[in-house]
Amino acid sequence: xxxxxxxxxKDGIVKEGNVLKVDSFLNHQMDIALxxxxxxxxxxxFKDKKITKVLTIEASGIAIACAVARCFGVPMxxxxxxxxxxxxxxxxVAEVESFTHKTQNRVIVSKRFLGPEDHVLIVDDFLANxxxxxxxxxxxxxxxxxxxxxxxxxxxxxQFGGRAIRNLGYxxxxxxxxxxxxxxxxxxQFADQGK
Ligand code: 5GP
Numbered sequence: 001x002x003x004x005x006x007x008x009x010k011d012g013i014v015k016e017g018n019v020l021k022v023d024s025f026l027n028h029q030m031d032i033a034l035x036x037x038x039x040x041x042x043x044x045x046f047k048d049k050k051i052t053k054v055l056t057i058e059a060s061g062i063a064i065a066c067a068v069a070r071c072f073g074v075p076m077x078x079x080x081x082x083x084x085x086x087x088x089x090x091x092x093v094a095e096v097e098s099f100t101h102k103t104q105n106r107v108i109v110s111k112r113f114l115g116p117e118d119h120v121l122i123v124d125d126f127l128a129n130x131x132x133x134x135x136x137x138x139x140x141x142x143x144x145x146x147x148x149x150x151x152x153x154x155x156x157x158x159q160f161g162g163r164a165i166r167n168l169g170y171x172x173x174x175x176x177x178x179x180x181x182x183x184x185x186x187x188x189q190f191a192d193q194g195k
Contacts (some may be wrong), residue, residue, distance in 0.1 A: 027060035039067025094135035116144030130161025
């Protein structure tokens with residue numbers, strides 16, 4: 001079991017509706033030593049790639065993306081949720097459905113911060129149905145930039161997002177893959193990634 005799987009078993013809470021709550025260490029209160037270690041783990045997994053930017057989506061991806069970007073020594077850019085109806089031509093736009101809130105969000109990235117010369121590592125805290133990642137892929141490719149890889153902290157392997165993105169040929173790495181979980185028993189099983 002790796003450091004993250006151990007922490008999920010210790011402090012994660014399984015909720016009804018296939019939601020794993022990790023807000024005591026990952027996405028509300030944050031354990032910065034753990035976030036730094038996550039950054040180093042993604043650096044190890046992607047260090048052979050030429051990364052010029054780390055891209056994530058607000059809010060909970062930001063801290064993780066900061067730790068990753070520091071290891072690579074490159075800027076971090078986050079897609080912002082935008083309520084504005086009139087989007088000018090200075091931004092890339094994607095529509096992303098929130099898994100946890102079931103709402104549709106329009107996210108934007110300024111054209112000043114992403115371009116055809118960029119090699120992008122996309123990171124996020126969770127992967128469920130893959131909407132958030134698909135939105136970030138579409139923004140990156142819309143900018144003419146290259147998706148070098150995707151790094152996810154916790155993938156819910158029983159939802160289809162991970163499979164869909166790997167089937168498209170992207171290099172997706174997840175530090176923990178939850179194979180199944182049970183709210184009543186409070187139990188979590190991980191996929192054996194052989195790492
Ligand atoms: P997707 O777009 O892949 O369906 O969902 C990914 C997004 O939904 C993540 O950015 C994350 O914020 C949120 N999310 C999905 N599943 C969970 C979960 O089980 N727990 C928490 N805390 N967030 C989740």
